[in-house]
């Protein structure tokens with residue numbers, strides 16, 4: 001049954017979407033009208049639940065009319081953590097963290113409490129790789145953290161990710177060249193390293209060479225100086241897969257460009273895979289000759305767009321899990337991850353940096369991570385990422401949502417019907433603006449900052465205990481963000 005459901009999903013959704021969301025689902029149990037599925041991360045689970053819950057249950061019900069419920073579990077990756085050299089069968093069975101049901105609600109976030117501690121994934125330590133080509137000093141070492149497993153896929157990068165995967169999995173040349181482009185910190189280098197690791201894992205006999213355009217130039221200039229250009233050419237022209245990162249670097253550098261172009265042509269003519277990245281599309285590469293630009297666009301040019309809210313949240317969850325698995329459990333309230341995803345929009349590197357800073361700060365001062373603390377720690381970062389949602393806007397939306405009068409919500413009334421929306425509005429004001437607690441209090445009919453603190457705590461508690469409240473807050477935040485949460 002599961003195989004048929006999967007096959008139908010595959011057919012309906014297409015390769016890329018299927019691979020991003022469904023490929024890693026495991027069936028862990030069927031019975032009693034229930035189906036239990038396991039996925040590797042919370043992000044995938046949440047995404048499945050919010051986007052595909054209905055489709056999944058429909059498809060499954062067609063296979064098995066007795067089905068009444070689908071449960072999606074998050075399993076920690078015990079199995080994958082085992083060194084590659086070990087027998088895969090000998091790996092411990094995945095342990096399951098508490099279930100989230102399609103009709104259920106997630107408990108507050110205790111990141112990977114159940115996860116075993118482990119160090120960086122084994123398959124990637126360079127010493128194990130038979131092909132030590134990069135150690136010859138020609139290429140650059142690969143970062144063990146930059147793998148496909150660690151890459152979170154969303155709308156903005158799904159094309160680039162799918163293309164990268166295709167190239168990494170193919171046994172011969174596919175898109176040539178594969179040209180990945182996008183703004184800084186959006187994952188180009190990550191994808192290139194991931195391709196390299198994957199090819200080495202699957203086809204260790206293929207010679208893969210990764211280096212930055214800068215390093216390419218440096219090597220070339222050195223070769224010129226030592227009159228050693230023959231050896232230089234030889235090095236590059238004997239590889240099966242050549243990756244050059246940040247090719248915009250060679251714009252304006254005429255002789256390097258020329259040499260790059262020859263190398264590039266030679267490899268393509270000999271049917272070797274070439275992968276290039278840049279911060280802009282081939283046609284926008286100023287300072288690079290027209291014939292080179294046009295040739296760069298011959299294969300597939302895949303762009304990576306700025307992240308959207310969903311993807312940022314997914315990345316944060318994955319990073320938090322990864323941190324927890326390395327350093328032991330860290331409890332990061334959902335509200336804090338959402339806050340970061342909402343407010344740090346510039347690029348993934350900053351997003352990661354912000355999370356690390358908050359976690360490091362909390363552990364240094366020995367206090368639990370809270371929204372308030374995160375805002376304090378990140379004040380300067382937040383200023384640059386300002387989203388400019390006003391407290392007034394929040395109040396208006398919240399009042400509308402709960403169908404209470406704005407004036408009542410801001411008044412001194414204590415009736416539950418207005419007090420709760422008021423707390424939600426305070427909570428969102430804290431989460432979505434940079435206003436201080438006293439400032440927020442003042443905007444709510446001149447209340448004291450301790451009232452705001454109390455409201456924030458209360459809503460945090462309620463969100464953890466009551467899925468209805470959790471959804472309300474989530475929905476409101478998305479509405480305030482505009483549209484479906486995309487930035």
Ligand code: ADP
Pocket residue numbers: 146150151152153157182183184185186187188189190191315348349352
């Ligand atoms: P670029 O080369 O495009 O400037 P990088 O590949 O260096 O960006 O990415 C910057 C940081 O963000 C890296 O630490 C990378 O691991 C992380 N990152 C970017 N995109 C993702 C993603 N989709 N999932 C997980 N991490 C990501």
Ligand code: MG
Pocket residue numbers: 188189190245246
């Ligand atoms: Mg880069």
